[in-house]
Amino acid sequence: MLSKLADSTPAMPGLMLASAAGSDSQRTLYPYVTGTSVVGIKYKDGILLAADMGGSYGSTLRYKTVERMKPVGKHSIIGASGELSDFQEIMRYLDELILNDNMWDDGNSLGPKEVLNYLTRVMYNRRNKFNPLWNSLVLGGIKNGKKYLGTVSMIGVHYEDNHVATGFGNHLARPILRDEWHDDMTFEEGVKLLEKCMRVLLYRDRSAVNKLQFHSETLINVNDKLLLLSTAFEWLSKMPKFYTHKQIAKITEEGVTISQPYSLKTFWGFSAFQNPTVGAEGSW
Amino acid sequence: MTKQQANWSPYDNNGGTCVAIAGADYCVIAADTRMSTGYSILSRDYSKIFQLADKSLMASSGFQADVRALQKVLAARHLVSYLSFIYQHQHNKQMSCPAMAQLLSNTLYYKRFFPYYAFNVLGGLDSEGKGCVFTYDAVGSYERVGYSSQGSGATLITPFLDNQLKSPSPLLLPAKDAVTPLSESEAIDLVKTCFASASERDIYTGDKLEIVILNASGIRREYLELRKD
Numbered sequence: 001m002l003s004k005l006a007d008s009t010p011a012m013p014g015l016m017l018a019s020a021a022g023s024d025s026q027r028t029l030y031p032y033v034t035g036t037s038v039v040g041i042k043y044k045d046g047i048l049l050a051a052d053m054g055g056s057y058g059s060t061l062r063y064k065t066v067e068r069m070k071p072v073g074k075h076s077i078i079g080a081s082g083e084l085s086d087f088q089e090i091m092r093y094l095d096e097l098i099l100n101d102n103m104w105d106d107g108n109s110l111g112p113k114e115v116l117n118y119l120t121r122v123m124y125n126r127r128n129k130f131n132p133l134w135n136s137l138v139l140g141g142i143k144n145g146k147k148y149l150g151t152v153s154m155i156g157v158h159y160e161d162n163h164v165a166t167g168f169g170n171h172l173a174r175p176i177l178r179d180e181w182h183d184d185m186t187f188e189e190g191v192k193l194l195e196k197c198m199r200v201l202l203y204r205d206r207s208a209v210n211k212l213q214f215h216s217e218t219l220i221n222v223n224d225k226l227l228l229l230s231t232a233f234e235w236l237s238k239m240p241k242f243y244t245h246k247q248i249a250k251i252t253e254e255g256v257t258i259s260q261p262y263s264l265k266t267f268w269g270f271s272a273f274q275n276p277t278v279g280a281e282g283s284w
Numbered sequence: 285m286t287k288q289q290a291n292w293s294p295y296d297n298n299g300g301t302c303v304a305i306a307g308a309d310y311c312v313i314a315a316d317t318r319m320s321t322g323y324s325i326l327s328r329d330y331s332k333i334f335q336l337a338d339k340s341l342m343a344s345s346g347f348q349a350d351v352r353a354l355q356k357v358l359a360a361r362h363l364v365s366y367l368s369f370i371y372q373h374q375h376n377k378q379m380s381c382p383a384m385a386q387l388l389s390n391t392l393y394y395k396r397f398f399p400y401y402a403f404n405v406l407g408g409l410d411s412e413g414k415g416c417v418f419t420y421d422a423v424g425s426y427e428r429v430g431y432s433s434q435g436s437g438a439t440l441i442t443p444f445l446d447n448q449l450k451s452p453s454p455l456l457l458p459a460k461d462a463v464t465p466l467s468e469s470e471a472i473d474l475v476k477t478c479f480a481s482a483s484e485r486d487i488y489t490g491d492k493l494e495i496v497i498l499n500a501s502g503i504r505r506e507y508l509e510l511r512k513d
Contacts (some may be wrong), residue, residue, distance in 0.1 A: 027290075029288055029290060120349075156352075157296060157347075157349045159327040
C-alpha cells in the first residue's frame with residue numbers, strides 16, 4: 001500500500017525516498033556505462049554531429065566502439081551522452097514513435113523539431129517521477145529545407161541554437177563554436193571546426209577517446225550519378241587512400257550518412273610538456 | 285546500510301530576469317534572452333515571454349523545463365476541455381487578463397508539494413483596456429500591481445522601479461491603484477535602463493532584451509542588445 005502511494009503520487013522528495021523497499025531499487029540513482037560529449041553544428045546543407053565512440057564504466061574505458069549517434073526517421077539524427085542503456089531505451093521509444101508515424105501513411109513525417117519536442121516531454125516526465133533517463137541528447141535534422149538543431153538535458157531543459165554540445169562540450173567546445181561558427185559553412189569547413197572541438201575535448205576530457213564518429217546526410221554527384229552519400233562512402237572506402245578510422249555524421253535534405261570511425265592526429269611534443277617542472281623545481 | 289540518497293536534483297536555475305509595467309492604456313512586458321546553468325551560458329537567444337491569450341502575456345524566469353511545462357498547461361487550459369469546462373468555447377470569448385491571472389495562480393498551487401520552479405510576471409490589458417500586471421511566487425501567491433520584476437535581477441531592478449515610476453508604491457495601505465502615469469515611450473525607455481543596469485551586476489542577465497508592448501492597437505516587439513559577458 002505504501003509503495004503504491006509512493007509510486008503514484010511523487011510528492012515530497014523525502015516521502016519518495018522513505019517508501020517501502022522494492023520501489024526504490026527501480027529508480028535510477030547514478031549512471032553506470034556512460035558516453036561523453038556530443039557536439040553539433042548547422043552548416044550550409046544541413047547538420048553535422050560529432051561524438052567519440054567510447055563507453056566508460058566509471059574511470060575504466062570499457063567499450064571502444066559505441067555508436068552514440070543514430071538516424072531517426074527520415075529527417076533527423078540523435079546523439080546522446082550519459083548512460084548508454086538509457087540511450088538504448090530512448091531509441092526503442094523513438095522506433096515506436098517513427099513506426100506509428102509511418103503507419104498513418106499520410107505522406108507526412110515527423111521533423112526534427114517534433115522529435116525533439118517528444119523527447120523533451122519524455123525526459124521531463126521521467127524527471128517528474130524521480131526516475132530520470134540519465135542522458136543529454138542532441139537532435140539535429142532538416143525538413144523542407146529548414147535546418148533544426150536542439151538539445152535536451154536529463155531534467156528536461158531544452159533549447160535550440162546554431163551549435164550545441166553536451167557535457168564537457170558545453171565548457172570546451174561552445175566557446176570555440178561561438179568564436180568561429182558562421183552561417184553557411186561548407187561541409188569541409190564544418191568538419192574542420194568540429195574536429196578542432198573534438199581535439200580539444202580529447203586533450204582535456206579524461207573520458208574522451210580518440211575514435212570519432214561523424215554523422216551526415218547528403219546527395220553527392222559521383223560520375224554524373226547522384227548517390228546517397230552512405231553508398232558513396234562504401235564505394236570510396238574501397239579506394240586505398242580514403243579515411244578509414246573516422247566517423248562523421250551529417251544530415252542534409254537528402255538523407256543521413258554516417259562515416260566510418262577514424263582518429264584525430266594529436267601532438268604531445270609541446271616544450272612545456274617535455275619538461276613540465278622546469279619553472280618550479282620539486283613539483284610534479 | 286544507510287538508505288541511498290538521490291545525487292541529482294530535479295531542479296535547476298536557468299536564470300534571467302523579467303519586468304512588467306502597467307500604464308493607463310498599455311502594458312510593457314520585458315525579459316532578457318539569456319539561458320544559463322551554473323556558470324555556463326546555454327543560449328543567448330531564448331525567449332521567456334509567452335502569449336497566453338489575446339490580451340495576456342506571461343514572462344517567467346527560473347527552471348526552464350518547468351516554465352515550458354507551465355506555459356503548455358496554461359495554453360491547454362485556455363483552449364481545451366477540463367472537467368467539461370472549456371473556457372474559450374463555453375464563454376465564446378478569450379480569457380481576460382484578470383481571469384488568466386487566477387488560472388495561473390490555481391495552476392501553480394496545484395503543484396504546491398512539488399512546485400513549478402517558475403517566477404512569473406503576468407502582463408496585459410483588463411476588460412476596460414487599462415494596463416494590468418500580476419506578480420507571482422513559485423506556488424501561486426499573487427496580487428495585482430502597477431509594476432513588478434522577478435528573477436535573478438529582480439533585487440537590482442525593483443528598488444529602481446520603486447523610485448522612478450512615480451506611481452504609488454504597491455506597499456501602501458490602503459492599496460492605491462499603482463498604474464504609472466508615464467507615457468508608453470517613457471516606460472519603454474525605463475525598462476531598457478533597468479536591464480542595462482541589471483546586466484552590469486547580475487551574471488545571469490544579459491545578451492539581449494525582448495520587450496513586448498501591448499496596447500489598444502495590438503502587440504509589438506522591440507529588441508535591445510545587452511552586455512554579453
